[in-house]
Amino acid sequence: MSHEGRIRCDPTRPVVEAELSVGPLSDLFNGHGGGTAKKGDLTIIPTVLNDEEAGLLNQPAGTPVFRLEYVVYDFHDTPFGWGWFTAAPETLTLKTKLGLWDES
DSSP states (O other), X not given: OEEEEEEOOOTTSOHHHXXXXXXXXXXXXXXXXXXXXXXXXXXEEEEEOOHHHHXXXXXXXXXXXXXXXXXXXXXXXXXXXXXXXXXOGGGOOOOOXXXXXXXX
């Protein structure tokens, strides 16, 4: 799996410190809150590896893969991080819960 991401330059944000916590997605996945991420969009897109990605993943160019693209929004609903994960179909498992769950 490979990951490529971008963050919006904001001189008031501690960019290096924020990225050390696994990037803008970490607040959404770890459930701790208190960070800069309010919400995010995730999209799964079937695609094929380009030459650069194929070299990084040690696969032939044109290999079918999934791309999990994300956009993360701050508490002003402004996008501040975006990127994607690229994974072969056999390495990507997506699990989610629907409906109301009593987690207590």
